[in-house]
Amino acid sequence: MDLVALADFNLVARHGGFGKAARASGRPKATLSRRVTELEAALQLRLFERGTHSLKLTEEGRALHERTAVLLTELDETAAAIASGADKPRGRLRISAPLLLSQTAMGKIAAGFALKHPDVRLEITTEDRPVDMIEEGYDLVIRVNPDPDETLVGKPFLRDRLVVVASPDLAMPAIGTLVPGVVRGASNQQSWSMMTANGPAVIHVDPVLALSSLIMVRDAARAGVGAARLPISLVAHDLAAGTLMLWGNVDQSEIALWALYPSRRLLSARVSAFIDHLRQTFPNSTPDELAAFMGG
Structure with missing residues (x-):
C-alpha cells in the first residue's frame, strides 16, 4: 500500500474535504484527489461518497481512517524522534481505566506522570466495559x-485480593445463619x-443493599448495614483503625491489574513512559503499596 496515498486519504478524511485539506496542508487539491483515487483503485474500494457540494466517508472509508490514522501518527512521531536523536514522550495519550482505580488512585497517578512528561497530553476515561x-x-x-486476547499484550502492574469485612457492631454469624450483606450489582x-x-x-448473605460502586459498598x-466483599487495599486503613473488622480472606480471589496495548501497534514512547511510571509507582505490585498510595 502506498503510504503517501494513505496519508493523503487520512488528511482529507480528517478535514472533511479536498479543499479544506489542501488549505490546511498547503498541497494542491488536484494532487490530493489523484492520490485518493489511486488508493481507491489499489484497494478496489470506494472510500468517499462524492456529492456536488459534499464529501462523505463510506463505511469502508471510515473503517480505514479509524484503523490507520493513529498508526500513521505514531510512524511520524517515531521518525521525528529518531531524526532528533531522542525518543522523548510527546503528543496525546488516551487511556481507559476501571472505575475503582480511577476513583481511588488514578488522579494521583496521572498527576505524577504529567509532572514528569509535560509534553504529553494525557486523557483518562473511566470504563469498566471492554x-x-x-x-x-x-x-x-x-x-x-x-480475558486472554491475542490482539493485546501487556503485564500486570498491581495485585490485590478480596476479603470479607463488616462493622465491629455486626457479629460474624453462626454456620447456616443468614447475614445481611452489601453487594455490588x-x-x-x-x-x-x-x-x-x-x-x-x-456464610450465607442476604443482600439488603445493592450498589454500583465498591466505594459505596x-x-x-x-456504617453497619451489612458484611461486604472488598479489595484489601480499599479497606486496609479501616481495618487498621478498627472501623471495619476482618471476617476472612476470600479463597482464590487474586485481583491483577493489567496495562494493555494492541499487539500490532508500535509501542510509542508515551505508552512506554506511562507503563514505566506505573512500575515506578508500584515497584512491588502489592495491595499494601496501593493502600499506602491511596492514603498518602
Whole structure:
C-alpha cells in the first residue's frame, strides 16, 4: 500500500474535504484527489461518497481512517524522534481505566506522570466495559483480570485480593445463619466462601443493599448495614483503625491489574513512559503499596 496515498486519504478524511485539506496542508487539491483515487483503485474500494457540494466517508472509508490514522501518527512521531536523536514522550495519550482505580488512585497517578512528561497530553476515561482500543482510539487500557486476547499484550502492574469485612457492631454469624450483606450489582441471595482464623467457612448473605460502586459498598459496610466483599487495599486503613473488622480472606480471589496495548501497534514512547511510571509507582505490585498510595 502506498503510504503517501494513505496519508493523503487520512488528511482529507480528517478535514472533511479536498479543499479544506489542501488549505490546511498547503498541497494542491488536484494532487490530493489523484492520490485518493489511486488508493481507491489499489484497494478496489470506494472510500468517499462524492456529492456536488459534499464529501462523505463510506463505511469502508471510515473503517480505514479509524484503523490507520493513529498508526500513521505514531510512524511520524517515531521518525521525528529518531531524526532528533531522542525518543522523548510527546503528543496525546488516551487511556481507559476501571472505575475503582480511577476513583481511588488514578488522579494521583496521572498527576505524577504529567509532572514528569509535560509534553504529553494525557486523557483518562473511566470504563469498566471492554473497550475496542482501535475503534475508540485508545493507546492503553487498564483492566482487572482481563480475558486472554491475542490482539493485546501487556503485564500486570498491581495485585490485590478480596476479603470479607463488616462493622465491629455486626457479629460474624453462626454456620447456616443468614447475614445481611452489601453487594455490588446483583441483589440475589449469595454464599461466600472464605478462610477465617479458625479455618474455612461459608456464610450465607442476604443482600439488603445493592450498589454500583465498591466505594459505596465500603461506606455502607462501615456504617453497619451489612458484611461486604472488598479489595484489601480499599479497606486496609479501616481495618487498621478498627472501623471495619476482618471476617476472612476470600479463597482464590487474586485481583491483577493489567496495562494493555494492541499487539500490532508500535509501542510509542508515551505508552512506554506511562507503563514505566506505573512500575515506578508500584515497584512491588502489592495491595499494601496501593493502600499506602491511596492514603498518602
